[in-house]
Ligand SMILES: NC(=O)c1ccc[n+]([C@@H]2O[C@H](COP(=O)([O-])OP(=O)(O)OC[C@H]3O[C@@H](n4cnc5c(N)ncnc54)[C@H](O)[C@@H]3O)[C@@H](O)[C@H]2O)c1
C-alpha cells in the first residue's frame with residue numbers, strides 16, 4: 001500500500017524529542033547543546049493510549065528495553081523522524097515497520113557490555129559458593145557455616161550461549177579466574193584466549209558448571225532454554241540469564257530449581273517486566289533463596305548510562321542535522337559530508353523501478369541544479385540525499401514531496 005508522503009521539515013526549535021524510561025540526562029544535555037530544546041522526559045515506560053498520546057507530536061522518540069514501539073504505535077507518530085534505543089536490544093521496536101515508514105532506528109551497541117560482563121562474573125562466583133541462599137538465611141536470623149555445595153570457580157567450566165560483545169568479554173574475564181570457557185553461537189566466531197566452541201547446545205549444556213545466556217531476542221531464541229535443555233544441564237549446575245526474558249521458560253526453570261537439579265540461578269530479565277519503579281514485580285522465582293533476582297540492571301551502571309545517553313543522542317542529532325544514517329539498525333546507511341553553503345534535502349521512498357528517474361526528472365524540469373546526491377537502498381526502501389542551492393530549496397522540496405513513491409521528505413535547517 002502506498003501511503004501519502006509526509007513532509008517532516010521543521011526548524012530545530014520546533015522538533016520535539018520524547019524520552020522514556022529514565023534515559024540518562026546526558027542525552028538531554030547533548031540534544032540541548034545541539035539546539036534541540038523541545039524535550040519531554042518520562043521516568044518510566046508507557047503503554048496503550050498513554051503512549052500514543054505521548055508520542056503523537058514527537059519527531060524523536062527515545063526508549064530503553066521496556067517501551068514497545070509496535071507497528072500501530074509507530075503509525076500513530078505521524079511526525080516521527082527517528083527512534084533512539086538507548087540500550088543494545090532493538091527487539092522492542094518493530095524495525096521493519098519503522099523502515100517502511102521512513103524512520104531510522106539507532107542504538108548503542110557497545111556502551112553497556114562491560115557492565116553486564118562484570119555483573120555476570122560476580123554472579124558466577126556467588127552462585128558457585130551458594131551465597132544467595134546463605135545470605136537469605138542470615139537475613140532471617142539463621143546461621144549456616146558449611147562448605148557443602150560451595151565451590152571455587154577455578155577449574156570449573158563456564159558455558160556461554162551467544163559469543164558476541166558481552167559473551168566474549170565474560171569469557172576473557174572468567175579465564176582470568178581460572179575457568180575453562182566453552183561457547184556456542186549461530187555464527188562462526190573467533191575464540192578469544194583458550195575458549196572452545198562446542199559443536200551443539202546440548203554438548204555445552206552437559207559440560208558446563210555455569211551456563212550464561214547472551215543472545216538477542218529473536219524467533220530462534222524464544223524459549224531456547226526449556227525443560228529439555230534444563231534436564232540436559234549437569235546436576236548441581238547454575239543458569240544465568242541477563243539477555244532477554246523470552247529466552248528461558250520460567251515454568252521449566254521453576255521445576256528444575258524445585259527438584260534441586262539446578263543448584264541456583266541468576267535472572268536479570270523476565271518475560272513480563274514492570275513498567276517502572278512504582279510497579280509491582282511478580283514471578284514464581286521470588287520464593288527461591290538460591291536465585292539471584294535483579295531488576296534488569298545488567299547494563300545499569302552510571303558509566304554505561306552516561307555514555308549511552310551521549311552516544312544515541314549524537315546519532316539522532318547527526319541524522320537530524322546532517323542526514324547521516326551510519327549505524328542505523330533498520331535503514332539504508334549513508335555517511336555524509338557537511339553541506340556548508342547549500343541546502344540539504346532528504347527523500348525516503350519505496351524502492352521500485354524508475355523512482356530515481358522520477359526524482360531527477362522533477363528537479364530537472366523545475367530547473368534545479370543538483371550540487372551533490374547520495375543514494376543508498378535496501379530491498380524495500382531507498383534513501384536519497386540531495387544538496388541544492390539554498391535559493392532553490394523550497395521548490396526542490398515541493399518537487400521531491402510530489403514524487404509518487406515518496407514515503408518521507410524533509411529539508412534540513
Ligand atoms: N540485562 C541487560 O541489562 C542487558 C544489557 C545489554 C544487553 N542485553 C541483552 O544481551 C544481548 C546480547 O548482547 P551483545 O552485546 O552480546 O550482543 P551481540 O549481538 O554482540 O551478541 C549476540 C550473539 O548471539 C549470537 N546469537 C544470535 N542468535 C543465536 C542463537 N539462536 N544461538 C546462539 N547464538 C546466537 C549472535 O551471533 C551474536 O554473536 C542483547 O541482544 C540484549 O538483548 C541485556
Ligand SMILES: O=C(O)[C@H](O)COP(=O)(O)O
Pocket residue numbers: 064065066086087088089090112296297299300
Ligand atoms: O538491551 C540492553 O541494552 C539492555 O537490555 C539494557 O536495557 P535497559 O536500558 O532497559 O536497561
